Amino acid sequence: MTPRRTVRMLHLGLGGFFRAHQAWYTHHASDRWGIAAFSNRSTALAARLTARAGLYTLITRAPDGDRSEVVESLVAAHPGGDHAAWLDYWRQPELAVVTLTVTEAGYAHATPDDVGTLRADPRAPVATAAARLLAGLVARREAGHGPVAIVPCDNLPGNGELTERVIAELAEATGHSAAARHAAYVSTMVDRITPYPTEEDPTAVVTEPFTEWVLAGDFPAGRPAWEEAGARFVADVTPYEDRKLRLLNGAHSMLAYAGPPRGHGTVAEAVADPVCRAWLAQWWEEASRGLDFPEAELAAYRDALLERFANPRIRHTLAKIAENGLQKITTRVLPVLRAERERGRLPEGAIRILAAWLLHCPQAALADLGLADDGELVAAVARHSRELG
Numbered sequence: 506m507t508p509r510r511t512v513r514m515l516h517l518g519l520g521g522f523f524r525a526h527q528a529w530y531t532h533h534a535s536d537r538w539g540i541a542a543f544s545n546r547s548t549a550l551a552a553r554l555t556a557r558a559g560l561y562t563l564i565t566r567a568p569d570g571d572r573s574e575v576v577e578s579l580v581a582a583h584p585g586g587d588h589a590a591w592l593d594y595w596r597q598p599e600l601a602v603v604t605l606t607v608t609e610a611g612y613a614h615a616t617p618d619d620v621g622t623l624r625a626d627p628r629a630p631v632a633t634a635a636a637r638l639l640a641g642l643v644a645r646r647e648a649g650h651g652p653v654a655i656v657p658c659d660n661l662p663g664n665g666e667l668t669e670r671v672i673a674e675l676a677e678a679t680g681h682s683a684a685a686r687h688a689a690y691v692s693t694m695v696d697r698i699t700p701y702p703t704e705e706d707p708t709a710v711v712t713e714p715f716t717e718w719v720l721a722g723d724f725p726a727g728r729p730a731w732e733e734a735g736a737r738f739v740a741d742v743t744p745y746e747d748r749k750l751r752l753l754n755g756a757h758s759m760l761a762y763a764g765p766p767r768g769h770g771t772v773a774e775a776v777a778d779p780v781c782r783a784w785l786a787q788w789w790e791e792a793s794r795g796l797d798f799p800e801a802e803l804a805a806y807r808d809a810l811l812e813r814f815a816n817p818r819i820r821h822t823l824a825k826i827a828e829n830g831l832q833k834i835t836t837r838v839l840p841v842l843r844a845e846r847e848r849g850r851l852p853e854g855a856i857r858i859l860a861a862w863l864l865h866c867p868q869a870a871l872a873d874l875g876l877a878d879d880g881e882l883v884a885a886v887a888r889h890s891r892e893l894g
């Protein structure tokens with residue numbers, strides 16, 4: 506029998522993307538690291554994964570067929586509320602890497618409750634991602650073990666620097682600054698289109714064949730040999746991040762806000778519409794200016810993106826992509842819009858995304874009323890909004 510993997514990696518955010526990306530790279534690295542993953546709050550998925558010893562199926566869905574594999578790197582799954590287990594992993598000398606997929610909202614500052622708790626007793630349960638990470642670092646330092654690498658894998662520019670800043674500010678406010686320095690913060694560009702899991706088996710995840718991971722930073726206690734699965738380690742992740750966040754995620758945001766008023770519910774439906782494709786081309790032209798890659802490489806990247814978006818067998822819903830719009834527009838569209846204005850241009854592609862987002866904002870209210878899934882009704886509301894000016 507193959508020996509069980511030792512937990513050397515912790516993950517926060519037991520979503521579909523973690524299972525399609527970081528866990529998959531770790532599964533394909535020959536050094537066989539084990540991962541213990543925690544949900545944010547929910548208990549059901551962790552229980553299901555625990556019942557099958559962490560094993561789950563990853564379905565790689567190409568336009569012409571599926572490939573299934575059982576991923577073995579996840580060896581323990583816990584509900585986020587199990588704070589005692591969380592701190593215990595940090596106290597293990599073997600722990601070396603902590604990855605995160607907590608969505609853009611997960612990088613918010615800790616709540617006043619968490620700040621008070623960390624000041625009074627850093628072992629007591631806390632809820633926000635920043636507070637959980639700092640509590641872990643305090644536990645590790647107290648246990649006398651060396652620093653670990655913290656590796657955020659969310660679509661935010663400078664995600665390593667951002668995480669370091671949020672934790673340092675919290676540490677300063679709670680008297681744990683030395684613990685905040687007990688880590689190296691790694692910045693990453695992550696890419697693999699992974700729709701929200703809707704399979705009959707909720708542990709299974711469907712993803713696309715394309716995958717990319719570019720990382721910059723130190724790993725003071727080592728790391729899995731992710732490069733064996735294609736990960737790249739670079740000195741500066743910024744150019745890769747700018748290219749991906751603007752061309753892929755910026756385009757996703759455009760489709761997410763401009764697609765539904767034209768009756769589209771998924772990325773593939775929207776890019777089959779010549780009008781949306783023309784809007785996409787206009788955005789890409791503006792967003793490509795200033796990216797630090799040769800034009801031929803950018804053209805190939807955009808062509809590949811169009812093929813990925815058009816994969817008719819990946820059901821990537823625009824409603825899910827539209828979430829957390831303010832943060833996404835701020836980091837992906839505004840820099841392009843501002844740069845174009847500085848060049849004296851009126852960037853119609855970027856302005857269209859802004860306009861579509863402003864039009865979409867009332868949909869958050871429709872979601873609160875439980876009406877957001879009725880595409881025809883949503884389109885009619887948008888039509889009325891336009892008529893009302």
Ligand SMILES: NC(=O)c1ccc[n+]([C@@H]2O[C@H](COP(=O)([O-])OP(=O)(O)OC[C@H]3O[C@@H](n4cnc5c(N)ncnc54)[C@H](O)[C@@H]3O)[C@@H](O)[C@H]2O)c1
Pocket residue numbers: 517518519520521522523544545546547606607608609610611612633634658659660661695696697698699700701702
């Ligand atoms: N799905 C993709 O195609 C993809 C690709 C690249 C990057 N990402 C990044 O991964 C993130 C998660 O994507 P997913 O597809 O796994 O989504 P998901 O909805 O399946 O999972 C989201 C995870 O984040 C956790 N979470 C949500 N809000 C949180 C908070 N405030 N604090 C802590 N944890 C929180 C949830 O518990 C859940 O585990 C995205 O927001 C994005 O930044 C996703």
Ligand SMILES: O=P(O)(O)OC[C@@H](O)[C@@H](O)[C@H](O)[C@H](O)CO
Pocket residue numbers: 660695696697698699753754757758825826833
């Ligand atoms: O929530 P976001 O915008 O960070 O992500 C929504 C999608 O654009 C995103 O998940 C992409 O599918 C992904 O970034 C592809 O790698």
